[in-house]
Amino acid sequence: MTGTLTIFRREMGQYFANPVSYFIAAAFLLVTGFFFIDDLTRSVTINAVNPAAVPEFLSFGMIFFAPVITMRMLAEEAREGTMELLLTAPVNDLAIVLGKFLSAWAYYSILLLITIAYQIIYIQNDSIQPDYGITVSAYIGIWLYGGACLAVGLAFSALTENQIVAGFLSMIFLLAMWLGDNIGNIAANIELANVIRQLTLQGHFSTSFAAGILRGEDVVYYVGIIGIALFIAIQLVESRRWR
Amino acid sequence: MIEVKNLTKQYGTFTAIDHISFEAKPGEILGILGPNGAGKTTTMRILTGYMPPTSGQATIAGYDVVQDSFKARQHVGYMPERVPLYPDMTVQEYVAFWARLRGVSNVKKQVDAALERVQLKERRHSLVRNLSKGLKQRLGLAQALVHNPPVIILDEPTIGIDPKQVIEVRQSVRDLAHDHTVLFSTHILSEAEQVCDRVLIINQGRIVAQGKPEELRQQLHPMDDIYIHVSGAGKEKTERILKSIIGVDHIEARGAGYILYAKPGVDLRPHTLKTITQEGLNLLEMRPVAVTLEDIFLQIVEKEGEK
Numbered sequence: 001m002t003g004t005l006t007i008f009r010r011e012m013g014q015y016f017a018n019p020v021s022y023f024i025a026a027a028f029l030l031v032t033g034f035f036f037i038d039d040l041t042r043s044v045t046i047n048a049v050n051p052a053a054v055p056e057f058l059s060f061g062m063i064f065f066a067p068v069i070t071m072r073m074l075a076e077e078a079r080e081g082t083m084e085l086l087l088t089a090p091v092n093d094l095a096i097v098l099g100k101f102l103s104a105w106a107y108y109s110i111l112l113l114i115t116i117a118y119q120i121i122y123i124q125n126d127s128i129q130p131d132y133g134i135t136v137s138a139y140i141g142i143w144l145y146g147g148a149c150l151a152v153g154l155a156f157s158a159l160t161e162n163q164i165v166a167g168f169l170s171m172i173f174l175l176a177m178w179l180g181d182n183i184g185n186i187a188a189n190i191e192l193a194n195v196i197r198q199l200t201l202q203g204h205f206s207t208s209f210a211a212g213i214l215r216g217e218d219v220v221y222y223v224g225i226i227g228i229a230l231f232i233a234i235q236l237v238e239s240r241r242w243r
Numbered sequence: 244m245i246e247v248k249n250l251t252k253q254y255g256t257f258t259a260i261d262h263i264s265f266e267a268k269p270g271e272i273l274g275i276l277g278p279n280g281a282g283k284t285t286t287m288r289i290l291t292g293y294m295p296p297t298s299g300q301a302t303i304a305g306y307d308v309v310q311d312s313f314k315a316r317q318h319v320g321y322m323p324e325r326v327p328l329y330p331d332m333t334v335q336e337y338v339a340f341w342a343r344l345r346g347v348s349n350v351k352k353q354v355d356a357a358l359e360r361v362q363l364k365e366r367r368h369s370l371v372r373n374l375s376k377g378l379k380q381r382l383g384l385a386q387a388l389v390h391n392p393p394v395i396i397l398d399e400p401t402i403g404i405d406p407k408q409v410i411e412v413r414q415s416v417r418d419l420a421h422d423h424t425v426l427f428s429t430h431i432l433s434e435a436e437q438v439c440d441r442v443l444i445i446n447q448g449r450i451v452a453q454g455k456p457e458e459l460r461q462q463l464h465p466m467d468d469i470y471i472h473v474s475g476a477g478k479e480k481t482e483r484i485l486k487s488i489i490g491v492d493h494i495e496a497r498g499a500g501y502i503l504y505a506k507p508g509v510d511l512r513p514h515t516l517k518t519i520t521q522e523g524l525n526l527l528e529m530r531p532v533a534v535t536l537e538d539i540f541l542q543i544v545e546k547e548g549e550k
C-alpha cells in the first residue's frame with residue numbers, strides 16, 4: 001500500500017514538473033474545447049445542443065491521448081535502469097503497476113474535470129437547456145472508458161523499453177478495439193454483430209452512457225478491461241526478472 | 244551477513260555463475276573482482292532479489308533471497324552498475340522517494356543523514372539531471388544507504404568518474420564499513436586492494452581465488468624476482484655475470500638495470516650479493532620486483548583460460 005502511494009505521489013509530481021504533461025493538457029483542452037464550441041455553434045441553427053458532446057469526442061480522442069499519457073510510464077523506467085532498483089525495493093510488482101495506473105487515471109480525471117467547466121456556458125444561458133442527466137452519465141462513462149484506455153496503454157508500456165513503440169502499438173490496438181464497433185455495425189449476421197459490439201470500447205458507451213443509460217454490464221466491461229490490462233502489465237514487469 | 248551457497252545462474256543454456264559459495268561477516272568490505280562478463284552483476288542481482296538463481300541459496304541478514312525475498316530486500320541497499328536516476332527530480336526528492344519506498348519511518352531525518360554522508364547536502368535542491376557524473380555516483384550511494392540497511396551492495400561504483408571523485412567514493416565506501424557489510428565489485432585490482440578487507444576473484448562464473456589482498460599476493464606469487472642496477476663492467480660482461488648467479492632463470496634489461504627472474508622457490512638475494520662482490524661490480528640498486536594484484540590476476544585468469 002505504501003509502495004503504491006509512494007509511486008503514485010512521484011508520478012503526480014512528475015506531471016507537474018514535466019513540460020510534456022502541460023503540452024498534453026493543453027492539447028486535450030484545446031481539442032475538447034473546439035468540439036464543445038462547434039456543437040454549441042451548430043445548436044444555434046441546426047440541432048439542439050448535445051449534452052454529451054465532449055465525452056463523445058473523447059471516446060475517439062482517448063485512443064490517442066491515452067497512449068501519449070502512459071507510453072513513457074514503464075518503458076522509461078526500464079530504459080533508464082530505475083526498474084532494476086524498483087524491483088529490488090521491498091514492494092511487489094502489483095504496487096508498482098497500480099501506482100502508475102492510478103496516477104495516470106488521476107491526471108486524466110483532472111483534465112476531465114476541467115472540461116466540465118465548459119458546461120457553465122449552458123447554465124448561464126437560459127435559452128439552452130441540455131439534459132444534465134445525460135451529461136452526468138456520459139461523463140461517468142467516459143471516465144471509465146478513459147481508465148480502460150490508460151490501462152491498455154500502460155500494458156504496452158510494460159512490453160518494451162522504447163516509449164515510441166509502446167505508444168504506437170497501443171494506438172493501433174485501441175484503434176482496432178474502437179473500429180470493431182463499425183465492423184459490428186456492418187456485419188450481416190445480427191448475432192455476430194452483437195457479439196462484436198459487446199467486445200468493443202464504443203459498444204459499451206455510444207448507446208448507453210452517452211444516451212443517459214447507466215448499465216451495470218458496461219461498468220463491468222470497462223473495469224474488466226482495466227483488470228485484464230493491469231494483470232498483463234504486472235506479468236510483463238515480472239518477466240523482467242526472468243530475462 | 245551475506246551467505247551464499249552453490250549459487251548458480253543460467254541464462255538459457257549459458258551458465259553465468261557456476262556454484263559460487265562465499266560469506267561476508269558484519270562490518271566487512273568484501274570485494275568481488277573479475278574481468279568483464281565474469282558474473283559480478285549477475286551475483287549481485289540475485290542477492291538483491293532482482294532475479295532468482297537457477298539453483299543454490301543465498302541469504303541476506305539471515306533471510307533467504309527467494310523464500311523471504313521481501314525481508315531480504317528490506318535489509319539491502321543496492322547501487323546498480325549504471326546508476327538509475329530520475330532526471331526531473333531534485334536530489335532530495337530522489338533520495339526521499341527511495342526512502343519511502345523502502346518503508347523508512349523518519350524520512351526527513353534519514354534523507355538528511357544520507358546526503359550528509361555523501362556530501363551532497365549543499366546540492367539538495369539541484370535537479371538530478373544537472374549533477375556531474377561524480378555527484379550522480381554519490382547520489383546513487385545515498386540512495387543505497389538511506390534506509391540504513393545492514394548490507395550494501397555496490398556494483399562497480401567508481402566506474403567512469405575522475406580520479407579525485409574515485410578517491411572520495413572509495414573513502415565513502417570505507418566509512419560505510421563501520422556499521423554495514425559491504426559487497427563491492429570492481430575490475431580494478433588496486434582498488435580492491437585499497438578498499439576491501441577480503442577479495443573474491445571470479446572468472447567465467449567461478450571463484451578462482453579468495454582471501455585478504457596480502458594473503459593472495461603471498462599465496463599466489465611466492466617467486467622472488469629482483470631488480471638490480473650495477474656498474475663497473477661493460478654490458479656484455481655484466482649480463483654474463485648476472486646470468487651466472489645461482490638460481491637465476493633468465494634476465495631481462497629493464498630501465499638502467501636488469502630484472503633477474505628466479506627459478507621456482509629460490510631466494511636470489513644472498514647469491515646475488517656474493518657474486519657481485521666477487522666479480523668486483525658496484526651495486527647501485529637492488530629491490531624486489533613489486534608484485535601487484537594486477538599480475539596475480541592476469542596469471543590466474545590466464546591459467547583459467549588455458550583449462
Ligand SMILES: Nc1ncnc2c1ncn2[C@@H]1O[C@H](COP(=O)(O)OP(=O)(O)OP(=O)(O)O)[C@@H](O)[C@H]1O
Nearest residue numbers: 243254259277278279280281282283284285286430
Ligand atoms: N540477461 C542476460 N541474458 C543472457 N546473458 C546474460 C544476461 N546478463 C548477463 N549475461 C551474460 O552473463 C555473463 C555474466 O554477466 P555479468 O553481467 O554478471 O558480468 P559482470 O562480471 O558484471 O561483467 P561486467 O564487468 O562487464 O559488468 C556475461 O557473459 C553476460 O553476457
Ligand SMILES: [Mg+2]
Nearest residue numbers: 283284285324
Ligand atoms: Mg557488471
